[in-house]
Amino acid sequence: MVPWLCVKPAITIEDVQRAATRIADHVQKTPLLEPDDLQSPGAPRLWLKAECLQRGGAFKVRGAFNAVLAGLERGDRRDLLAVSSGNHAQAVALAARETGLKATIIMPEDSAPLKRAATARYGAEVIYRGITGLTREATARRLADERGLRLIHPFNDPEVMAGQGTLALELLDQVEALGGPPTAVLTPVGGGGLISGVAVVVKARWPTVRVIGVEPALADDAARSLAAGHIVALTETPNTIADGVRTLQIGEHTWSVIQPLVDEILTVSEEEILLATWQLWTRARLLAEPTGALPVAAMLTPRLAQHWTRDPTGKVVCVVSGGNADPVALAAGFGDARARDLAW
Amino acid sequence: MVPWLCVKPAITIEDVQRAATRIADHVQKTPLLEPDDLQSPGAPRLWLKAECLQRGGAFKVRGAFNAVLAGLERGDRRDLLAVSSGNHAQAVALAARETGLKATIIMPEDSAPLKRAATARYGAEVIYRGITGLTREATARRLADERGLRLIHPFNDPEVMAGQGTLALELLDQVEALGGPPTAVLTPVGGGGLISGVAVVVKARWPTVRVIGVEPALADDAARSLAAGHIVALTETPNTIADGVRTLQIGEHTWSVIQPLVDEILTVSEEEILLATWQLWTRARLLAEPTGALPVAAMLTPRLAQHWTRDPTGKVVCVVSGGNADPVALAAGFGDARARDLAW
Numbered sequence: 303m304v305p306w307l308c309v310k311p312a313i314t315i316e317d318v319q320r321a322a323t324r325i326a327d328h329v330q331k332t333p334l335l336e337p338d339d340l341q342s343p344g345a346p347r348l349w350l351k352a353e354c355l356q357r358g359g360a361f362k363v364r365g366a367f368n369a370v371l372a373g374l375e376r377g378d379r380r381d382l383l384a385v386s387s388g389n390h391a392q393a394v395a396l397a398a399r400e401t402g403l404k405a406t407i408i409m410p411e412d413s414a415p416l417k418r419a420a421t422a423r424y425g426a427e428v429i430y431r432g433i434t435g436l437t438r439e440a441t442a443r444r445l446a447d448e449r450g451l452r453l454i455h456p457f458n459d460p461e462v463m464a465g466q467g468t469l470a471l472e473l474l475d476q477v478e479a480l481g482g483p484p485t486a487v488l489t490p491v492g493g494g495g496l497i498s499g500v501a502v503v504v505k506a507r508w509p510t511v512r513v514i515g516v517e518p519a520l521a522d523d524a525a526r527s528l529a530a531g532h533i534v535a536l537t538e539t540p541n542t543i544a545d546g547v548r549t550l551q552i553g554e555h556t557w558s559v560i561q562p563l564v565d566e567i568l569t570v571s572e573e574e575i576l577l578a579t580w581q582l583w584t585r586a587r588l589l590a591e592p593t594g595a596l597p598v599a600a601m602l603t604p605r606l607a608q609h610w611t612r613d614p615t616g617k618v619v620c621v622v623s624g625g626n627a628d629p630v631a632l633a634a635g636f637g638d639a640r641a642r643d644l645a646w
Numbered sequence: 647m648v649p650w651l652c653v654k655p656a657i658t659i660e661d662v663q664r665a666a667t668r669i670a671d672h673v674q675k676t677p678l679l680e681p682d683d684l685q686s687p688g689a690p691r692l693w694l695k696a697e698c699l700q701r702g703g704a705f706k707v708r709g710a711f712n713a714v715l716a717g718l719e720r721g722d723r724r725d726l727l728a729v730s731s732g733n734h735a736q737a738v739a740l741a742a743r744e745t746g747l748k749a750t751i752i753m754p755e756d757s758a759p760l761k762r763a764a765t766a767r768y769g770a771e772v773i774y775r776g777i778t779g780l781t782r783e784a785t786a787r788r789l790a791d792e793r794g795l796r797l798i799h800p801f802n803d804p805e806v807m808a809g810q811g812t813l814a815l816e817l818l819d820q821v822e823a824l825g826g827p828p829t830a831v832l833t834p835v836g837g838g839g840l841i842s843g844v845a846v847v848v849k850a851r852w853p854t855v856r857v858i859g860v861e862p863a864l865a866d867d868a869a870r871s872l873a874a875g876h877i878v879a880l881t882e883t884p885n886t887i888a889d890g891v892r893t894l895q896i897g898e899h900t901w902s903v904i905q906p907l908v909d910e911i912l913t914v915s916e917e918e919i920l921l922a923t924w925q926l927w928t929r930a931r932l933l934a935e936p937t938g939a940l941p942v943a944a945m946l947t948p949r950l951a952q953h954w955t956r957d958p959t960g961k962v963v964c965v966v967s968g969g970n971a972d973p974v975a976l977a978a979g980f981g982d983a984r985a986r987d988l989a990w
Contacts, residue, residue, distance in 0.1 A: 330680075333677045333699075335699060336674075337699075338701050338702070338740075339703075339764070339767070354931045355677075355679060355681075355930075355931060355932075357682050358682075359683075359931050396682075415988055416928060416988065419987075419988050420683070423683070580973075583933050583973050584760060584933070584970075584971075584972070584973065586699075587698045587699055587703050587932065587933040587934075587969030587970075588699075588931065588932070588933065589927050589928070589931040589932065589933050590931075625931030626928075626931075627928075628928070628984075629924070629927050629928065629973060629976075629977055629980060630977050630980050630981070630984050632973075632977075633973055633974050633976075633977030633978075634977075636973060636974050637974070640972075640974055643763075644759055644760065644763050
């Protein structure tokens with residue numbers, strides 16, 4: 303047995319409440335949807351918190367705005383730097399534009415053209431030529447030093463985590479429509495920024511509501527960390543279609559919340575992720591990205607059905623975390639999912 | 647000059663208000679969204695009424711439920727029949743299931759497998775083998791007689807029209823978020839059920855707000871009808887990608903509203919429809935079907951920019967009428983749209 307110390311969680315619900323006030327004018331309240339065509343008999347009602355309809359197409363703007371605005375409150379007017387191949391890049395670019403700062407974003411050369419285009423559209427300088435997964439951290443450190451930039455971490459930052467938690471505060475308000483608290487709230491897990499913010503809020507208000515993380519089986523470091531009682535890192539970047547959760551490990555700050563407050567981490571296969579993405583597109587008419595479909599994959603796969611049928615009269619909220627997908631790139635992979643879904 | 651008579655509009659706002667009460671428990675209030683990434687400098691703010699998030703994936707359930715429930719109020723307990731290759735089929739199937747009636751739906755053999763699957767999932771009997779565009783009306787009449795079924799017309803029925811108008815009543819409530827009435831409301835036009843319901847409400851409350859229909863240039867019968875002052879029919883089914891508006895002509899009931907109340911009909915090319923669909927998917931993260939993208943196509947195409955820049959401080963509401971598209975089938979057509987959108 304490796305002994306472990308109980309560390310103080312990096313954030314509290316009060317941090318999230320302050321974040322909500324701070325970012326209110328910059329983020330959208332996203333709808334909570336109950337799509338008919340995704341309900342299954344004998345399973346709990348499925349509700350979607352549609353963060354794919356958030357500004358920038360993902361929950362990431364919540365954390366980015368909170369970090370940037372909190373910095374400005376402290377008098378930190380440095381321009382911004384982020385290392386991200388995806389939604390965090392767009393979020394930091396948007397936060398910079400609206401606060402009068404400049405954003406420099408380092409993306410790997412093989413990042414999705416659609417995400418690069420969106421980031422540039424928000425006015426950021428995108429550096430990607432010659433950048434690989436191995437060189438981008440060094441490039442970031444060099445640029446931060448040379449240009450005096452503030453690096454906004456995508457998850458392992460208490461201000462970012464508190465910002466992400468604001469979606470759960472919205473959920474508290476919206477959940478009256480469900481006739482009482484849900485039995486569980488499911489979110490994707492990558493570095494843990496989203497689930498830590500959500501867990502802090504949900505457990506403060508509804509201690510018995512289960513907070514469940516979902517990750518690809520190919521990137522199961524969070525599940526292994528929770529089982530081991532300490533952070534377990536992957537040794538190489540996982541090749542999952544859920545490109546928002548290709549992180550190697552949870553952060554120390556996010557772990558300080560995840561370890562005591564997250565009830566469970568479920569893992570899903572690539573096939574299950576693609577089918578859930580297809581079903582979100584064609585049955586909920588939301589253009590979720592595969593990462594955003596992780597919770598729905600866990601709810602809808604027959605493999606985990608017993609997990610939910612224990613409580614068939616309950617309600618489960620799945621956070622659809624983002625919607626920045628390239629439909630043309632994904633369509634090729636939908637062949638099997640489409641065929642299985644049409645077999646009637 | 648062909649003389650024409652002013653006929654009494656087939657419905658009034660009071661019909662729509664009664665419909666709203668009748669169908670309240672069966673339809674969802676759909677969100678009004680203001681997607682950042684679809685706004686253009688110098689153009690009015692673009693708002694989306696996201697009917698693609700409606701039950702059954704389109705506004706059609708509003709009209710179907712109103713017709714079926716109004717029938718039941720009159721004591722008409724006949725089972726239901728609909729002729730439709732698309733969203734009306736799903737809507738009637740859903741309305742039947744929830745009112746304890748049986749639905750028979752006649753679809754052409756070449757209808758989209760995804761729409762047949764969805765209709766069958768709602769419990770309807772789907773008849774499609776051997777059915778063509780030419781034989782389906784005759785098959786419908788025969789079945790209605792033989793089985794004593796009630797035919798629910800997809801648009802030319804005052805109860806259906808009043809039901810569709812309920813989305814505009816929602817809009818009246820939601821529009822406070824816009825800080826006052828919009829300058830225009832845009833909807834697709836096929837048979838005219840949607841635009842007639844919307845026009846009756848909008849013009850009753852906001853007489854100066856423009857109600858504008860949008861149709862494919864390949865199916866410009868409504869534009870030609872408005873110009874001619876009488877219903878002009880197409881001679882053959884238009885081969886537009888906007889498969890929800892392949893109707894040959896407006897109905898007499900819908901015309902009775904469209905002729906006096908609709909300000910203008912704009913037409914868009916197939917290329918413009920595909921680009922708008924792509925932009926709704928990737929910038930608003932809504933899986934709109936091409937028909938649902940018609941209003942956005944009119945707003946975003948540079949060809950019609952002068953139409954909007956007259957009033958750059960205004961707000962325009964585009965009704966995204968439906969989201970029943972097959973992503974795999976559409977992806978092939980997105981090549982050009984994607985390339986143009988990525989050229990940065």
